[in-house]
Amino acid sequence: MHERLRRSIVAGRFKSGERINERQVAEMLGVSTTPVKDAIRMLESEGLVRTEARRGVFVEFSGRQAFEMALGRAALESVMAHIAAKRMTPATIAELSALIDAMAEATEHGALEEIVRLNEAYHGAIHRISGCRYLERRLDGQRMYDHAQRLALLGEPGQRDAGFVEHKGIFDALAARDSALAEARMKRHILRSAREHVQLAFGESLEELDYGDR
Structure with missing residues (x-):
């Protein structure tokens, strides 16, 4: 999951500043939101996304x-x-x-x-x-x-x-x-x-x- 999302971001499938909807991603990939949340935490540690309180998760890579x-x-x-x-x-x-x-x-x-x-x-x-x-x-x-x-x-x-x-x-x-x-x-x-x-x-x-x- 983490690798798939990373590849998608680096490949430009998610644009810089774009909001990532965890539920939509989970539905698209046919998984629960738990692995998506785990993957996003890892992506954040790598500097590929940022989390804003009460706003959501946004792509940082450009x-x-x-x-x-x-x-x-x-x-x-x-x-x-x-x-x-x-x-x-x-x-x-x-x-x-x-x-x-x-x-x-x-x-x-x-x-x-x-x-x-x-x-x-x-x-x-x-x-x-x-x-x-x-x-x-x-x-x-x-x-x-x-x-x-x-x-x-x-x-x-x-x-x-x-x-x-x-x-x-x-x-x-x-x-x-x-x-x-x-x-x-x-x-x-x-x-x-x-x-x-x-x-x-x-x-x-x-x-x-x-x-x-x-």
Whole structure:
């Protein structure tokens, strides 16, 4: 229940400021209001909703927040890609190559859950190879949002194809031990995905959010 509601909020099915009617949600999902209340408490602890006395529960997540989280992630992961490129070995190149091959097959067959799993494994492998444990811990707090965003975005066939091409480009830079290129391609990939997610889920452009052409 909690995961389903979180995915719906991150995917933009509930808009920022929208009131969540617990009874209607329970009826829609065919459950009692108790699990809905429990899920809302968890969402509130994550900052996705707020409860106002005598008024109800309101969604806090917005396109602006989604993109700001992506800006933070891009800054951290691009640095990790830069460092990982310097630390590549024949073994880690083979590891990432195997993941790329698996991602190509999953992308071709449109297996969403498998694409998301491999996507996260690929990014996780780069984090580990970089050895930047502090930076990785800084990313831990938003993994739940990143997962929900991937499910929402990669449900689109065109987005799956674009994501794979970018992942392959990042791998090529890492395998060549080109730190600057790996950093640039990782940043470009994350921000491009974020722009697409904000447009798809919230119907907003970066110009509307005052972020220009980042």
